[in-house]
Structures are given as C-alpha cells and as structure tokens.
Amino acid sequence: KNEVEQSPQNLTAQEGEFITINCSYSVGISALHWLQQHPGGGIVSLFMLSSGKKKHGRLIATINIQEKHSSLHITASHPRDSAVYICAVSRGGPGTASKLTFGTGTRLQVML
Amino acid sequence: GAVVSQHPSRVICKSGTSVKIECRSLDFQATTMFWYRQFPKQSLMLMATSNEGSKATYEQGVEKDKFLINHASLTLSTLTVTSAHPEDSSFYICSARILAGGYNEQFFGPGTRLTVL
Numbered sequence: 001k002n003e004v005e006q007s008p009q010n011l012t013a014q015e016g017e018f019i020t021i022n023c024s025y026s027v028g029i030s031a032l033h034w035l036q037q038h039p040g041g042g043i044v045s046l047f048m049l050s051s052g053k054k055k056h057g058r059l060i061a062t063i064n065i066q067e068k069h070s071s072l073h074i075t076a077s078h079p080r081d082s083a084v085y086i087c088a089v090s091r092g093g094p095g096t097a098s099k100l101t102f103g104t105g106t107r108l109q110v111m112l
Numbered sequence: 113g114a115v116v117s118q119h120p121s122r123v124i125c126k127s128g129t130s131v132k133i134e135c136r137s138l139d140f141q142a143t144t145m146f147w148y149r150q151f152p153k154q155s156l157m158l159m160a161t162s163n164e165g166s167k168a169t170y171e172q173g174v175e176k177d178k179f180l181i182n183h184a185s186l187t188l189s190t191l192t193v194t195s196a197h198p199e200d201s202s203f204y205i206c207s208a209r210i211l212a213g214g215y216n217e218q219f220f221g222p223g224t225r226l227t228v229l
Contacts, residue, residue: 042222102155
C-alpha cells in the first residue's frame with residue numbers, strides 16, 4: 001500500500017461542476033502539498049497545508065490531521081482546470097531536507 | 113510565488129552522449145534542490161537531494177556515477193546524465209526548497225524532457 005493514496009485516479013467533469021479530489025496518507029507528516037501538472041509537464045505548487053483550510057481563487061484545500069486526509073476542491077470548474085493533480089506529503093521538521101512522497105495523481109478533464 | 117527555471121526544456125541526443133540540465137532559483141536562494149524523474153503516466157520519483165556546497169544524496173537504485181549532480185551556488189544545481197541511453201529518456205524535474213513559516217516549501221521547475229535516440 002502506498003503511503004499516499006489519491007482518489008479518484010481519473011475524473012471527467014462538465015464545465016461549472018464542483019470537483020473534489022481526495023488524498024489519504026498513512027504516515028506522520030509536517031506538511032501536505034497539492035500540485036498541478038499540465039499536459040506539457042510543468043508543475044505548479046497550489047497549496048502547502050499543515051492544518052485547517054486554504055483558499056486561492058476557485059481552489060480550496062482542506063486537511064484533517066487526525067484522520068490523515070486532505071481534499072482539494074475546485075468550484076465552477078473550467079476546461080483550463082484540466083490537468084493532473086498530485087498530493088504530496090513532507091516529513092520531518094524545518095531543519096531536515098523533508099523529502100516529498102507523492103501520490104499517483106488524479107487526472108482531471110473538464111469538458112465544455 | 114518563487115520562480116524556478118530549468119534549461120533546456122527539451123533535449124534530444126544520441127546514445128552515448130552526456131546531457132547537462134540546469135536548475136536555477138531566480139528570485140531566492142535555495143539551500144536544497146531536489147531532482148526528480150517522471151515516466152509517462154507515473155508520478156514523480158525522487159532521484160537525489162542536492163545541498164549547496166556538499167555532495168548530493170542519492171535515492172536507492174539511482175546511480176550516482178550516471179547522474180552527476182553539482183550544486184555550486186545557492187541558485188544553481190545541475191544534473192548531468194552521463195553516457196545517456198534510450199532508457200534514460202524521461203521527464204526530469206527539479207525543485208528548490210525555501211523555508212516558509214517553519215516548514216519547508218518547494219517550488220518546482222518546468223521540467224526537461226530528455227529523449228535519447
């Protein structure tokens with residue numbers, strides 16, 4: 001079993017739909033990251049969370065440390081949101097290199 | 113957010129040649145940079161952790177003589193794929209680490225697609 005599990009693996013939505021991508025992890029973490037990878041390959045860091053909730057535009061990320069679970073929500077989805085969304089966790093404190101462990105990603109396609 | 117660049121973005125080379133990929137943090141100093149590779153439809157795999165002024169730490173199964181990493185300054189790390197072979201064809205991504213609120217935060221480069229013929 002992977003240390004970081006994402007669901008669903010693939011998701012197709014219609015424009016305007018509310019989207020949720022889930023991430024569960026099995027290890028103690030110092031932070032959780034949500035990343036976006038577009039078809040060209042470049043990766044953008046969307047959020048880094050250690051507790052609670054963060055919002056940026058139409059994106060919302062939440063984390064429940066006790067349940068070892070995080071969700072990424074996209075409101076009013078748009079075709080330009082089509083990408084692979086990757087959950088990653090970092091372990092160790094600020095004095096360590098804190099390598100990331102990645103989930104396998106959720107491939108999202110938003111249709112017109 | 114902080115910007116990390118990679119050069120080149122795409123490279124095609126013949127088998128047996130060496131290829132150097134640069135990773136630069138453009139507006140911050142990064143004491144640690146990470147190198148990843150990604151095969152099609154798979155997630156990122158950490159290859160090595162690069163600290164400025166010291167030897168890189170390689171993950172298990174990654175040949176350090178094959179993938180040479182140099183982190184000569186706080187803004188530049190290079191990955192050299194030596195004697196490249198077709199199986200080295202992959203997408204190579206770097207990230208640079210800065211501290212944010214007591215926790216590490218990583219910013220990713222746009223990646224380099226290597227094709228070895």
